[in-house]
Amino acid sequence: MKAAAENSDELAAIWDARYGASERLWSGRVNPILEAEAASLAPGSALDAGCGEGGDSLWLARRGWRVTGYDLSAVAVERARAEAARLGFSDLASFDRSDLAVDPPPESAFDLVSGQYLHVIPSQREPLYRGLAAAVRPGGMLLLVLHDIRDLDLGIPRPPAETMLEAEELRAYADGFSAADVELRPRAAVDRAGQPATAHDLVLRAIR
Numbered sequence: 197m198k199a200a201a202e203n204s205d206e207l208a209a210i211w212d213a214r215y216g217a218s219e220r221l222w223s224g225r226v227n228p229i230l231e232a233e234a235a236s237l238a239p240g241s242a243l244d245a246g247c248g249e250g251g252d253s254l255w256l257a258r259r260g261w262r263v264t265g266y267d268l269s270a271v272a273v274e275r276a277r278a279e280a281a282r283l284g285f286s287d288l289a290s291f292d293r294s295d296l297a298v299d300p301p302p303e304s305a306f307d308l309v310s311g312q313y314l315h316v317i318p319s320q321r322e323p324l325y326r327g328l329a330a331a332v333r334p335g336g337m338l339l340l341v342l343h344d345i346r347d348l349d350l351g352i353p354r355p356p357a358e359t360m361l362e363a364e365e366l367r368a369y370a371d372g373f374s375a376a377d378v379e380l381r382p383r384a385a386v387d388r389a390g391q392p393a394t395a396h397d398l399v400l401r402a403i404r
């Protein structure tokens with residue numbers, strides 16, 4: 197995502213171009229923090245916010261979750277739908293194009309709301325993350341995983357700094373939840389020079 201984009205259409209065009217530049221942008225594997233946090237949950241209804249090509253949604257569907265994936269990019273949504281059909285999960289995993297900062301998801305509707313590396317421009321931050329928190333059903337989990345801003349100092353390719361959050365700001369989106377932890381979790385990465393580096397993810401895990 198380029199920082200220069202200022203509205204939904206520009207952002208969608210940027211993401212469509214990024215997806216359109218290759219046959220597949222992401223690995224298709226579940227993001228490790230979602231895997232770790234959701235593995236012990238009983239399946240229910242899940243929202244995969246900024247679902248991309250649907251790797252996380254399809255992992256959840258395989259475990260019996262009913263998943264709705266939303267993404268700004270029509271190209272990504274088409275790929276996620278095609279993969280769900282190919283794997284026989286179209287009944288459990290559905291995908292729609294949506295700018296979640298403009299059209300928030302239904303309130304109190306999901307047992308799990310997951311947003312993995314969903315970095316947005318500052319004007320979208322408040323409506324988008326608030327909307328995701330509001331979409332969690334009482335007793336459900338909000339799981340937001342973001343790149344940590346300090347990764348930029350290590351020369352690790354990351355979204356623009358203005359799309360990054362500090363821990364306290366992230367935690368504030370779970371105000372009113374019964375449990376809300378924000379922590380930095382390390383993981384192996386590669387810097388711009390191709391050298392091994394330790395990146396950090398900023399993780400909000402909260403129960404409503």
Ligand SMILES: C[S@@+](CC[C@H](N)C(=O)[O-])C[C@H]1O[C@@H](n2cnc3c(N)ncnc32)[C@H](O)[C@@H]1O
Pocket residue numbers: 207211222227245246247248249251266267268269272294295296297311312313314315316320324
């Ligand atoms: C870094 S990708 C992560 C994709 C997926 N979660 C994954 O981990 O493979 C961020 C995704 O968020 C989507 N996105 C960005 N802004 C969005 C918005 N306002 N509403 C919905 N999706 C958005 C992008 O199109 C992109 O697919």
